[in-house]
Amino acid sequence: MTVLILTCEEDVTADMVVVHLHASGVPVVRLDPADLTTGVSLSGEYVHGRFRGHLSAGGRLVSIGGLRSVWVRRPGVPAGRAAQPSPWLTEEAAQALYGMLRGSDARWMNHPDAARQARHKPWQLRLAQRCGLPVPATVITTFPRAAREFAERFPDLVVKPVSGAHPQDPPRAVPTSRVAPDTDFTAVAFGPTLLQRRIAKRADIRLTVVGERLLAARKAADTGAEPVEVDVRFAPPGAPWEPVDVPPRIAESVRTYLREAGLAYGAFDFAEDADGTWWFLECNQSGQFGFVEVETEQPIARTVAEWLARPVPEETVEADRTPTTAC
Template identity: 80%
Template sequence: MTVLILTCEEDVTTDMVIVHLNATGVPVVRLDPADLTNGVALSGEYVHGAFRGHLSSAGRLVSIEGLRSVWVRRPGAPAANAAGASAWLAEESSQALYGMLRGSGARWMNHPDAAVRARHKPWQLHLAQRTGLPVPATLITTFPQAAREFAERYPDLVVKPVSGAHPQDPPRAVPTSRVAPDADFTAVAYGPTLLQRRVAKSADIRLTVVGERMLAARKAADPDADPDLVDVRYASSAVPWRPVEVPPRIADAVRAYLRGAELAYGAFDFAEDADGTWWFLECNQSGQFGFVEVDTGQPIAHAIARWLARPVADAQPEHANCTGSAMP
C-alpha cells in the first residue's frame, strides 16, 4: 500500500522523510493539490457505498483505496496553479480531493479537520492550559484601552500575529517582537492583536512529537544577544540546538494536548525560564523539523517515515488513530 504526501514543490524537508520511506521499499506518491488540473488529476466512482478512485501525478497512478497513510505536510490551495484558477475551482477541487480521501481508510498525519482547528492560536492556548501546560498571560484584543491596561499589569510584553504568516506572495513570517515601554496601542483597533507576557528565557525548547515519540531540543540563550530580539528564528546565534530530556509532567501534558487536538504530529515551542519551567508558546501542526535534526542528529524524519509506513492493519480505533502509537 502507498503513502501519499500532500505538500508544495519547495518543501525540501519532505525529501528527508522520503529517503527513509524509499529505503524500506514503501511506495510513495508526492503531489501538491495546487497542481490539480495542471499536472495532477483525480477520478472517483461511487460504487457499493464507497468511492473507488485514483490520483495521477507526474505519470504515477495511485488508487485511493490503496493508501496506507496520508501526510498533509504543507499543501498548496487546491487548483491554485490551474490555468483557470478561481475561488470556485479551488472549492470544487478541495471538496473532490479531500472528500474522496476522507473515505479511503488511510491514517492521517494530520487529519484536515484537526489541522484547521489546531492552527487557531486562542484554541491552542486554551487546550494547553486545560492539559496542564504553563501558559504566559495573554491578551487578544481590538480594544486599545484593554491593551493599555494589560501593559500596566505586565510591563514587559511581546506582540505576535494571531494567525501566523502574512499572506504575501510568497508568504512571509511575522516575527514575535518586544513591545516598547512607551508603546501607543491606538492601532490595535485596526486588527486583532496578540500581546503576551514576555518570558525571560534561559533557553528555547522545540519538542517534536511523532505519534507517541517525543524528541526535544534545547537552544540556550546567548548571553550576548540583543534583549529586544526575542524570536529565536531571527536572532543570530552560534549556540546550537542540543537534545534534552522531556520533564515527565510536560510529557504527560503534551500527550493529553495531542489527544485533545487529535494530532499525530506536533512541533511544540516552549520558553524555558531561569527556574527551568517550560512555558507553552504554540504547537505548529506542520512545523519544520529539519533544522533540529541537522543540529542534534535526532531521527525525526525516520520517526515520521516509520509512522507513515506502518501497515493499516496496525491502525488504532478512530478516536486514537490521530495520535498514533509508540514507534517500534
C-alpha cells in the same frame, strides 16, 4: 499499500522523509494539490454501495483504497496552478480531492479538520492551559483600554501575530517583538492584537512529537543579544540546538494536548526560564524539523517515515473488501 504526501515541490523536510520510505521499500506518491487539472488528475466512482477512487501524478496511478497513510505537509491551494485558476475551481478541486481522501481508511498526519482547528492560536492557548502546560499571561484584544490595563499589570510584554505568517506571496514570517514601555495602544482598535508577558528565557525548546515519540531540542539563549531580539527564528546563529530530555509532566501534558487536538504530529515551541520551567508558546501542526535534525542528529525524519509506513490494521482491510449495506 502506498503513502501519499501532499506538499509543494520544494519541500526539503518532505524530501528527508521520502528517503527513509524509499529505503524501507514503502511505495510513495507525492503530489501538490495546486497541480490539479494540470499535472495531477483524480477520479472517483460510487456504484453499488462501493467506492473506487484513483489519483494520478508524475506518471504514477494510485488507488485511494490502497493508501496506508496521508501526510498533509505543505500542500498548495488546490488547482492554484491550473490554466485558468479561480476561486470556484479551487473550491471544486478541494471538495473533490479532500472529500475522496476523507472516505479512505488511511491514517492522517494530520487530518485536515484537526489541522485547521489546530492553527488557531487562541484555541491553542486554551487547550494548553487545560492540559496543564504553563502559558504566559496573554491578552488578545481590539480594546485599547484592555491593552493598556494589561500592560500596567505586566510591564514587560511582547507582541506577536494572532494568525502567524503574513498572507503575502511568498508568505512572510512576522517576528515576535518587545513592546516599548511608552507604547500608545490606540492602534489596537484597528485589528486584533496579541500581547503576552515576556519570559526571560535562558533557552528555547523545540519539542517534535510524532505519535507517542517525543524528540526535544534545546538552544541556549544568547546572553549578549540585543534586548529586542526575542524571536529565535530571527536571532543570530548563536548556540547550537542540542538534544534534551522532556520533563515527565510536560511529556504527559503534551501527549494529552495532541490527543485532545486529534493530531498525530506537532512541533511545540517553549521558552525555558531561569527556574527551568517550560512555558508553552505555540504548537505548529506542520512545523519544520529539518534544522533540528541536522544539528542534533535526532531521527525525526525516520520516526515520521516509520509512522507513515505502519500497516493498515487487517480488520480495516477486510472491512474494505466487504460490501456495505445502506443505513
